[in-house]
Amino acid sequence: MKSLLEEVRRVEQEAELLIRPEELEAALDLMATEISHRLGDTTPIILCIMTGGLVTCGKLLTRLHFPLQLDYLHVSRYRNQTAGSDDIAWLGKRPEHLAGRHILIVDDILDEGYTMQAIVAFCRQAGAASVSTSVLLDKASARKTAITPDFCAFTIPDRYVFGYGMDYKSFLRNAAGIYAVSR
Numbered sequence: 001m002k003s004l005l006e007e008v009r010r011v012e013q014e015a016e017l018l019i020r021p022e023e024l025e026a027a028l029d030l031m032a033t034e035i036s037h038r039l040g041d042t043t044p045i046i047l048c049i050m051t052g053g054l055v056t057c058g059k060l061l062t063r064l065h066f067p068l069q070l071d072y073l074h075v076s077r078y079r080n081q082t083a084g085s086d087d088i089a090w091l092g093k094r095p096e097h098l099a100g101r102h103i104l105i106v107d108d109i110l111d112e113g114y115t116m117q118a119i120v121a122f123c124r125q126a127g128a129a130s131v132s133t134s135v136l137l138d139k140a141s142a143r144k145t146a147i148t149p150d151f152c153a154f155t156i157p158d159r160y161v162f163g164y165g166m167d168y169k170s171f172l173r174n175a176a177g178i179y180a181v182s183r
């Protein structure tokens, strides 16, 4: 643990700030307006993807002023590492009562796309009336699947990022901006 903490401190010190907190807040305002226009009369279920989606989803929720319900799904493909594994671990309970409902999936980042692809498939199999996807960050140049987000705040370069819910080896989720790990 001691050497991991030393590594985390070094990564934090050497990281490059990509997006400032006030830019994130402004972008969430815009994203919330767009979501409200498109989904505001559908009484959607907002599906927060834990753990990384926690901050984005929480900050988005308080900007949505229409009837909605909140649920969550806990999946992990990176398992607190900086590269994804071949399989997605489904942790905890899976949401029920999705049949016939409009679903908005909210996550922090769309990278290679395998995680979102699997969650969209799960919602469709559960009989959702529609499935929309919303991410704070789109690492479009790293994509290995055909998925594109319906709502997205920023497109970022192919760098490993942390902050605003996103981790570096399970730490630094509490950083207020978006930081890229130094190369």
Ligand SMILES: O=P(O)(O)OC[C@H]1O[C@H](OP(=O)(O)OP(=O)(O)O)[C@H](O)[C@@H]1O
Residues within 6 Å of the ligand: 049, 050, 051, 052, 053, 075, 076, 077, 078, 079, 080, 084, 107, 108, 109, 110, 111, 112, 113, 114, 115, 116, 166, 167
């Ligand atoms: O597009 P992909 O390459 O599949 O990666 C995107 C996923 O990776 C992260 O989750 P992670 O597995 O790290 O779990 P976490 O949310 O607990 O950090 C992130 O929160 C997305 O859900």
Ligand SMILES: Nc1nc2[nH]cnc2c(=O)[nH]1
Residues within 6 Å of the ligand: 052, 078, 109, 111, 112, 159, 160, 161, 162, 166, 167, 168
């Ligand atoms: N923390 C973090 N998780 C990810 N999951 C997929 N890409 C990333 C990334 O750049 N940072």
